[in-house]
Amino acid sequence: MRIALAQFIAGPEKEANLRRMLALAEQAAGAGARLVLFPECSMAYLPPERPPASVAEPLDGPFVHELAAAAARHGVALVAGLFERGPDAERAYNTVVAVDPTGRLAGAYRKIHLYDAFGYRESDRIAAGGGDTLVFALDGLTFGVQTCYDVRFPELSRHLVARGAEVVLLPAAWMHGLLKESHWEVLLRARAIENTAYVAAAGLTGRPFTGSSMLVDPERLRSVRRTNPSLEHVRPDVYARWAPAAAAR
Numbered sequence: 001m002r003i004a005l006a007q008f009i010a011g012p013e014k015e016a017n018l019r020r021m022l023a024l025a026e027q028a029a030g031a032g033a034r035l036v037l038f039p040e041c042s043m044a045y046l047p048p049e050r051p052p053a054s055v056a057e058p059l060d061g062p063f064v065h066e067l068a069a070a071a072a073r074h075g076v077a078l079v080a081g082l083f084e085r086g087p088d089a090e091r092a093y094n095t096v097v098a099v100d101p102t103g104r105l106a107g108a109y110r111k112i113h114l115y116d117a118f119g120y121r122e123s124d125r126i127a128a129g130g131g132d133t134l135v136f137a138l139d140g141l142t143f144g145v146q147t148c149y150d151v152r153f154p155e156l157s158r159h160l161v162a163r164g165a166e167v168v169l170l171p172a173a174w175m176h177g178l179l180k181e182s183h184w185e186v187l188l189r190a191r192a193i194e195n196t197a198y199v200a201a202a203g204l205t206g207r208p209f210t211g212s213s214m215l216v217d218p219e220r221l222r223s224v225r226r227t228n229p230s231l232e233h234v235r236p237d238v239y240a241r242w243a244p245a246a247a248a249r
Contacts, residue, residue: 004028004036005213009206010045029074038080039204040171052083056092072103081171091127109134111147135163148172161195170201192216
């Protein structure tokens with residue numbers, strides 16, 4: 001399977017971003033891609049004075065509708081980040097949708113771990129997801145989805161792999177910062193190694209983002225899992241005893 005990582009610069013206008021995304025989807029499909037992964041916040045990158053709730057849409061809104069139409073038109077799966085209407089007027093969900101090559105919505109994932117770090121507070125404008133995760137199948141492969149800052153929490157990647165994911169898809173808007181580009185690469189590689197899974201990450205580019213989209217290959221997935229069956233050595237019985245202490249931190 002050919003996967004396209006559609007790194008691009010997103011601005012504040014949804015319509016302009018969508019036009020760029022549809023052009024990239026057409027280009028990728030023409031090159032033989034079966035899945036196109038767009039970054040987090042593909043719908044819009046907003047200045048601080050414009051809250052995400054001001055552009056948020058429901059999952060049956062025009063943004064997802066246009067993605068679905070393009071997926072069906074080109075026969076390619078599209079995975080992209082958007083702002084979904086949230087639980088109140090002040091906050092949106094930071095959501096990733098997956099649309100299959102027939103235009104059907106395969107599912108949606110609301111970002112669980114919000115980026116309250118390096119002086120930024122995503123939780124002021126974004127509501128955290130409740131914990132539902134997204135795993136879907138395409139052409140004999142199983143994909144799991146997480147978003148940007150989620151990569152710093154290995155529990156989520158392991159959960160997706162436990163649900164059958166062979167490829168972890170990670171849309172991101174990874175910001176520049178001290179050693180952050182190094183963190184990005186190391187974290188993606190670590191998630192691939194520890195889970196013996198592919199990791200595909202697409203990042204927004206242009207200031208203040210790093211771009212640096214990446215596909216990490218565990219080198220022949222099934223043979224690696226036979227040679228290094230680390231997933232069979234997981235000890236949930238032991239980890240369950242640790243949970244109260246971890247929750248208390």
